[in-house]
Each structure stands twice: as C-alpha cells, then as structure tokens.
Amino acid sequence: MSLTSRTLMEMYEAMRERFGHQGWWPGDGKLEVCVGAILTQNTNWRNVERAIANLRDGGLMSVSALHAAEPERLAKLICPAGYFRVKAKRLKNFIAHVLDSFGDDIDGFLDRPVSTLREELLSVSGIGPETADSIILYAAGKCTFVVDTYTCRVMMRHGLVGPEDGYEQVKELFESSLPEDPELWNDFHAQFVAVGKHYCRPKPKCDGCPLEPFDHDTGDEEDCW
DNA sequence: GACCAGGCACATC
C-alpha cells in the first residue's frame, strides 16, 4: 500500500469515526438522485429537498412527466433550489437525452460502462464533471470518484494536492490510490462533505476537526492545515 | 447585511 493510499484511508477512518456512515445519497430512487445531482449545483441540500418534494407532489418524478412538463412550470417548482431558470433547462437537457435513447428506462440508461456513461453525461449541456460523477456513483452505483469544492479544499489544506491540480487530477489521485469499492467511494465523498461543512469552510474552523492529526507536516500550529 | 452553499456555461482577454 502506497503512502497516499494509507494517508487517504486514515483520513477516511478518522472522518467516519467522527461523523458515522453517511448513508448517501439521500433520496428515493435513481431518477431522484439524478435530479438531485443537478439541482444541488452550488446550492444547499436543504433547498434541493424542497424542490424535489415539489416535483414529487406535482407528479413529475418520472422521465416522461419531466419531459412533458412546461419549462415555466418546472422552473416554478424547483424555485427553492435557486438558479431555477438554468436548472430547469439543465433538467430538460438531461431528461431529453435519457428519453432519446432509453425512454422511461432510467435503469437501462444508467446500467452501462462508466466510460460510456460519463462521456454521454458530459455531453449534456449543464452536466459537468462533478454532476456526472455524482450520477454515476450515487445513482448508477458504479466506481467513479466525486470531487467537489470540499474535497479540493480539504486536500489542498492538507498539502495532498496543489492549486495547479484540476478536477481530473484530484479524481485520479483517489481512483489510483483506493481499492475499487463503490461503497467506500460513496461514503468517502460524503465524509468530505461532512467534514467540509463543519470545519473546512472558506474561513476554516479547525477546533475539533477529525483530520487535525494529518497537518503535523505542514508546521502551521494555528490552522489545522 | 454579508457570506455561503454538494457547479456550469459562456464571454473575454
């Protein structure tokens, strides 16, 4: 096991011990996970839950219903999640893509090789790397590591990646260092979000951070990274 | 009232 692998697994254990298994993705069904992945872009999850509840109550939580819905109605229902006009378009784009090749069969759409799925998702306007990877890991249950703001922030503050490292490089670091286990990758990302929410905001709150022991090499006693 | 939240596309340089 490489130094990086050991470090990452130690980080995971420390976070999991502190926060417990996160049980991601919160949501009911694969389509709802996909919808949530788009709606949560740059948005607090609590607001996304309201938007999802509105869609469910409006009878729109199916590929065909979302496809048939008027964009204005869709936008109104997802309003609590913010950016409602752009997100309504993005949802429509995604749904049109699924419907085109698989109709209402979201399972069929998701049940394909990671590389094919990722390439297709990235071709949809409004789906970037993080959203694509969230859909693949959390809706399809397949191994792809999700990198988000918190992941980059934590990894950078621990000196494990540099400011020059982009999304794909950070993702590659995890994927080449961790055993290929979707359950592990699922909870690992969720733990980063948990630790990020508590301790790794733009203005860090370090007191009590479970990752504190990993900062010893950086030499900065004031911050935990 | 300011800051932040589980990004992405597009324009500009």
Place this chain on the structure above:
DNA sequence: GATGTGCATGGT
C-alpha cells in the same frame, strides 16, 4: 488556457 461573470434561493 486562464480568468471573470451570470445564474438565485434560503440559512446562518
């Protein structure tokens, strides 16, 4: 290719 900006609600 790097950087800046628009998109918008709701909690702290």
